[in-house]
Structure formats: C-alpha cells, structure tokens
Amino acid sequence: MKPKCEEALFVLALAKPAAERSAWLDRECGADNALRARLSPSERDSLKKEQLAWINRRNLAAQVAKKNAHENPTDGADREVTKMTLARVTELEKRLKKGK
Numbered sequence: 001m002k003p004k005c006e007e008a009l010f011v012l013a014l015a016k017p018a019a020e021r022s023a024w025l026d027r028e029c030g031a032d033n034a035l036r037a038r039l040s041p042s043e044r045d046s047l048k049k050e051q052l053a054w055i056n057r058r059n060l061a062a063q064v065a066k067k068n069a070h071e072n073p074t075d076g077a078d079r080e081v082t083k084m085t086l087a088r089v090t091e092l093e094k095r096l097k098k099g100k
Helices: 001-014 018-029 033-038 039-068 073-099
Strands: none
Touching: 001 018, 001 039, 001 073, 018 073, 039 073
C-alpha cells in the first residue's frame, strides 16, 4: 500500500471510537500484517499531527465564517465546517482507493 493511503487509513481509523478502532483496522488491513506493523507509534504520531493540524485549520475557518456572517453566525460556521469536513473525507477516501 502506498504511504499516503496508509496515512489515510490511519486518519480514518482515528475517527472511529477507540474501542472499535483495532477491529476496524484488522478488517481494513486483512492479512497484511506488514501494513499493521508500519502503523508504528512514530507513524501514528505523524498522522495524528496531520489530523490535528487539519482540525485547527477547520476551527479557524469556522471562526472566520462566524465573524463574517451577518444574520446567522452559527449557520455560516456550520456551513464552513461541513464543507471542509466533506472535502477531507473525500481526500482520505481517494487516498485509500489509490492504495487498494
């Protein structure tokens, strides 16, 4: 599997509840034990940092949208967060498909 696809796999795993994450990765990785091994703590840390950076960008964009919205600030922020989240999901799904 390509490195970017592995990153996408782990980022999607982060979205799962902790109790379900291991089983989800087992199902996604199948018999590819090497893939699971490559998701080492250092790799996980790198992927976690990437995801946290994205969350920070999303939150900042939501704050800006809220400040710029005149009639309903919450609605503007919600639209911006939804747009960014859908784009992120699409990006991660593309990474996974490239690796399979």
